[in-house]
Amino acid sequence: MKPPASNKKDVSFVTQNSLCYSCGACSVCCAAEAISFKVTNSGLLHPVIDYKLCNSCGICLDVCPAYHDLEIFPDKYGLDNLAGQALCCFLGRSLDEKIFANSQSGGLVTETLSFLFESRLITSALVVKMDYAVTPKPEPLRVYSPEELFQSQKSFYAPVALLSALKDIEKMEGNLAMVGLPCHIHGLKSLVKVNQKLFGRIKYKLGLLCGGTLSFLASNYFSQRTKIKHRIIYRNKKYPNFEQAHVTLQLLNGQILVIPREQRFWLKEILTPPRCLLCADKMNLYADLVFGDPWGLPNYDQLNGDSVVISRTETGQKIANSLVRTGKVRLQKVNYDEIIKGQELAKRIKMALSCASVYKEIGLALPDSLSTITLPEPELTALRERIDLFLRLQERPLEDNLRLINRIILSKRWKQKITTFVSRLR
Ligand SMILES: Cc1cc2nc3c(=O)[nH]c(=O)nc-3n(C[C@H](O)[C@H](O)[C@H](O)COP(=O)(O)OP(=O)(O)OC[C@H]3O[C@@H](n4cnc5c(N)ncnc54)[C@H](O)[C@@H]3O)c2cc1C
Numbered sequence: 161m162k163p164p165a166s167n168k169k170d171v172s173f174v175t176q177n178s179l180c181y182s183c184g185a186c187s188v189c190c191a192a193e194a195i196s197f198k199v200t201n202s203g204l205l206h207p208v209i210d211y212k213l214c215n216s217c218g219i220c221l222d223v224c225p226a227y228h229d230l231e232i233f234p235d236k237y238g239l240d241n242l243a244g245q246a247l248c249c250f251l252g253r254s255l256d257e258k259i260f261a262n263s264q265s266g267g268l269v270t271e272t273l274s275f276l277f278e279s280r281l282i283t284s285a286l287v288v289k290m291d292y293a294v295t296p297k298p299e300p301l302r303v304y305s306p307e308e309l310f311q312s313q314k315s316f317y318a319p320v321a322l323l324s325a326l327k328d329i330e331k332m333e334g335n336l337a338m339v340g341l342p343c344h345i346h347g348l349k350s351l352v353k354v355n356q357k358l359f360g361r362i363k364y365k366l367g368l369l370c371g372g373t374l375s376f377l378a379s380n381y382f383s384q385r386t387k388i389k390h391r392i393i394y395r396n397k398k399y400p401n402f403e404q405a406h407v408t409l410q411l412l413n414g415q416i417l418v419i420p421r422e423q424r425f426w427l428k429e430i431l432t433p434p435r436c437l438l439c440a441d442k443m444n445l446y447a448d449l450v451f452g453d454p455w456g457l458p459n460y461d462q463l464n465g466d467s468v469v470i471s472r473t474e475t476g477q478k479i480a481n482s483l484v485r486t487g488k489v490r491l492q493k494v495n496y497d498e499i500i501k502g503q504e505l506a507k508r509i510k511m512a513l514s515c516a517s518v519y520k521e522i523g524l525a526l527p528d529s530l531s532t533i534t535l536p537e538p539e540l541t542a543l544r545e546r547i548d549l550f551l552r553l554q555e556r557p558l559e560d561n562l563r564l565i566n567r568i569i570l571s572k573r574w575k576q577k578i579t580t581f582v583s584r585l586r
Pocket of ligand 1: 262263264265266267268269270271287288289298312313314315316317318319320322339340341344368369370371372373374451452453454455467468503
């Protein structure tokens, strides 16, 4: 349903301009409970307003961190300093074999949450899980004990409206921790601005480094391999190892279907939402502790995995120190510059600026801070085509889009086969 013409601008302005992060902040603030989330034809997760309930207050747009993007460019940090502050950095892993074996990299996110529970610093944590389903999707999950964390482990490369699970925060008791991508942490920062007392109860912000997520079309592409209930493991470090992890589908009977990792990389080229390309906060600037993969660092465990941890605040530093004292983790200090280099931050910032130029060229609105800086001249045919293709997906039925993605991946597989064949002949 369309908004009445006289309405104040709302969050539909954000979705219409391909700016939505899918963080969920808008739905938490909507007193009329008029906002729900729906998967779009291009596989994004967008807020949808029920205008029969909406009271046109506009708060959903006011709190949107994807539009009012918290002065990331350039006022606060300056263009050259989107690395943020790092008090201390570590490389390491959990020494709990169960947590480690089930983790994405070194299991340090889950070990940190377990520590917060065991030290009674939190009563619950907001994380993500993926249930078995024919087309599985990650969903927000509130957990109340370390044992429940098991189901939340690993990285889900799909949109999650995480903050929508805070709708009933008033009824929740005690302090919370939250694990989030930079967009989720931005959303939380925005909510704290609106109501410090309520949302300030999320005392521990555990962030993930983020190279962008994938539209649900990628999940649908993987899920075509089976018609029965399964979970998607987007990077399974046991098949064959951490460094070369393939995508796997885990069936209820224990069977594992393997999808070669290059297909995930190809999908990344097509199905990374433009909003992720426009985001320059790869390093999760506003979290207390940030976790990621150890790319670019010397001496990490290439077979079984390690995590990097960056403490950004005094709170984060205290947790890191306490974790070391528990003896449940193995951590060694590493240099932040090496982490930044390994994460190719400079490339990411360039991408964000180029993407902003394309947005401007095609007449899409930009987040506040990007709209006030000088952007590079658009010389970017490839990026423009990439964004155009993604935006066109929105106009077509989901099934047609999946057929198109299948065709693109098939042609890439043939190209790969021919290249391998030719290189063997040489
Ligand atoms: C979309 C995405 C992009 C990423 N990009 C990068 C990158 O470019 N570079 C890099 O170094 N690291 C990246 N990471 C982080 C990395 O994949 C690992 O999550 C990190 O190393 C922590 O691993 P762990 O073994 O300590 O976590 P685990 O113990 O396995 O726990 C994982 C935690 O992440 C949470 N989580 C998983 N998926 C999501 C999600 N979609 N939204 C919010 N929370 C989630 C889970 O709830 C769980 O608490 C990314 C993660 C995601 C989800």
